[in-house]
Amino acid sequence: MILEVREMRMQFGGLLAVDRLNLALKQGELVGLIGPNGAGKTTVFNVITGVYAPTRGTITLEGKDITGMRPDLITRMGIARTFQNIRLFSRMSVIENVLVSLHWRLRSGVFDAILQTRKYRDEEAEMRAKAMDLLARVNLDSVADLPAGSLPYGSQRRLEICRALATEPKVLLLDEPAAGMNPAESIELMKFIQKIRDEFGLTILLIEHQMRVVMGISERIVVLDHGVVIAEGTPREVSRNPRVIEAYLGVEQHA
Amino acid sequence: MQLSRYWKRDIVILLVAAFVVAWANGDLEGLLGIPGWQSYTVRIINMCAINTVLALSLNLVNGFTGQFSLGHAGFMALGAYTTALLTMSAAAKDRVFFMTPLVEPLRKLTLPFLPSLILAGLVAGVFSLVVGVPALRLRGDYLGIATLGFAEIIRLVIQNARSVTNGALGLKGIPPVVNLWWTLGAAVLCYLMLKNLISSSYGRAFKSIRENEIAAQAMGIDLFKHKLLAFFISSFWAGVGGGLLASLLTTIDPVQFKFPLTFQVLLMVVLGGMGSLSGSVISATIVTYLMEFLRVVEETHYLGSITIPGVPGLRMVIFSLTLVLVVVWYPKGLMGDRELSAEGLKQLLARFRKAIRLKGESSS
Known part of the structure; x- marks a missing residue:
């Protein structure tokens, strides 16, 4: 079980x-x-x-x-979930919605992020690649940079699922x-x-x-x-x- | 390749800032032929830069993380007093503390300006954690009320801890170390730091909390940790801003740090756009400049035989009206949550040209 x-x-x-x-x-x-x-x-x-x-x-x-x-x-x-009433981060872009789910795995600290260290930039590139891959698997890669709130209803549902999947x-x-x-x-x-x-x-x-x-x-x-x-x-x-x-x-x- | 594009805008900002410093420090008086203008212009630019730091830092919590905090004045007071007490010489302190002597280690302690300023930020930051741990469990208006209360507590403690702060008498003779290099340097540093932070994964976590707390937490974001982080960084810069202000004014007292100061900074954030760094920079500059420019309306004017009496405080009435009008016409502020970019300016220009062309066609 x-x-x-x-x-x-x-x-x-x-x-x-x-x-x-x-x-x-x-x-x-x-x-x-x-x-x-x-x-x-x-x-x-x-x-x-x-x-x-x-x-x-x-x-x-x-x-x-x-x-x-x-x-x-x-x-x-x-355990990941989606919501009955869609709760996307609507003012953020589609890819950012997915990237938020990857944030908790981030190893770089705040100072790495502020100073844009090599370590952080590598991790960021890695995260973006992963997010794009996930988006491609739910057919949302072509709208990655649009605001999530602007997507049609069905796509928003798919994005919610994609975002949940990103937490692995x-x-x-x-x-x-x-x-x-x-x-x-x-x-x-x-x-x-x-x-x-x-x-x-x-x-x-x-x-x-x-x-x-x-x-x-x-x-x-x-x-x-x-x-x-x-x-x-x-x-x-x-x-x-x-x-x-x-x-x-x-x-x-x-x- | 991507990196160079990333830093290109920053280099432009640095160049503009350096240009302003050089221009203002240069012989402006001779250039314009107006005596007394140089120090006045320099002072306004200093205030613009300090207000930029304050507006940017408040925007991090209120605009990007979506936590309605009204405690900025309190953290500024902490920074201002820390800087003042650490930079004043022992002799200056003895002159000011004639009612109640200053406690011992502080009386003789004098540090250079930079470490004092950093310590000012850290003191404000540490206090923000003390305030934030209980207050950030609240949401919305309740958080606003709680932080407002905490700021007022900080101010009242300063007002009454006479052996440390000289109470209501305030501090005088703070070394006027601050010049344009300091203020604009702080503004540029603050902007770059927040810009990098906001565009990073941490920034996305902040924004996700603003957009939907429940969803952010369900995606593995530790809400409390990130709210506290934003609050700490914001308060750090509020402390630095307060320190710069103390050194610029050379005299501070607790009354300065009442809550209208917070509202003044909040006004800049709202006018510029909650969640737009460039909006905060633009509106801090405009508001500071207007504050000075509008002094005209408070003066008495003579038009021949008619005398128009000046009304003290009329500036604030105009500002309130401006705020009302902005909220009516631009509910999201000047910039909304967008940023100023070369690309955006190009698009705006293109739209402008198109509008002119259309107008020309319709009239012919």
Whole structure:
């Protein structure tokens, strides 16, 4: 198990957002986390990435306890994420967005940067080459110097994923990457996600609101409703599960 | 090849600065034939350079890192007092400290100007860490209020620690070491240092914090460390600026370092553009120059039999109005977050020519 969430509970005052969540991701797996609005999907992401410390339970990455660690340290341990509402550094250029993710590996100190020493310049050149390579792999190398905010929506989504990849994660958490896309675009994006999973040897946890989108690519789906897991299994199993259908469509009222 | 292009602009800046120094130090009086102009011009250029240092350094925190700090005056005060106490001779100190004697090691200690100035920066920098560790955990307006409070605390401590600072009486007879070489040198050094920093990976980390803190942290950026770093460098230069100011004015007292001083620097940063180094240089120069030029409006004028009384403080009214107008028409300041470059100037000229051509065509 590369990522394991055990008996996690997240409570905000009187609101129980997530309760008794158990989640285990195997190396190389692509798991979908689905559920209706307000089911607690993004809260799960925020707890795993350290934005919130869970009220109870533990999160381990490759056996190491990362519960309640600071988000930047968790990223350095190997968990990267994207955001549901795109959070690019919109006034910075596309390549700069990717370079920010490489900053934590920088060995040169501030004085090297200020004095533009040989050591720093070599590292900077190395970082730029790496960023360009990553951008080329997501087909964004031709717009590297444009402001990130000026990109079309679909490209911004791809850039967010590219930026997360630049931190060299083992586990990638994608929060509704297909939000706001039409079905054709969604399918294209899902193929892209599968491709990067294979190319970078990633383990992916994918939040999606629409069930249809993740059905095609996930090996396993976890369904969350009102903060608890109501079903888990292959896409086929999950889509036939009456509790899932009930959560999504509501229960029929008998007179 | 890339390096030479990188340094080309810097060399131009150095040449311009050296030219200004040579020009101002030269026989301006004879050149223009106006007695008394030389020292006045030199003084204005000195103030322009010092204000450039202050505006650039405040821009690092407020414009590039996006942390709304209002503590600049406090750090300037620390730098000014450090420089003053370290450069004044023992005799001068004895003359000033006639109410409460100065504490012992400081009384006899006199250092040359350069180490005093560097120490002034370091003292301000160290204090910025003391202030920053608690304050930088706050965000937005709260950080502004906290830093404003800390600056005022620094000032009040200076006002009351009479055996070190001479309290409200202030310090007089600070050696007037500062000349154009010092002030413009500091301005150029500060500009180059910040330019290199901003264009480096550290600068990108600062900007990412400004753009989106949550995303920056999710990309592995240690928010606290980088905010503190920006704050330290900013305060270091505020201290140096304060030290230069002390030596230029030769007399300082705690009242000078009240919060309007911070706002004056903030005005320059906002006018020039939050996140533009060249914007800060341009607006610091313009604002300083206008401050002097607008003295005219505060004087009494006689037009034949009509007497227009001068209104003290009218300059500030004009400045407030300017700020309002700039915010209305140029909400991002003169430069926004762009930098002045040869390429940009060319484009501007091209656009200008095109506009003239179009106008010519439409009228014919």
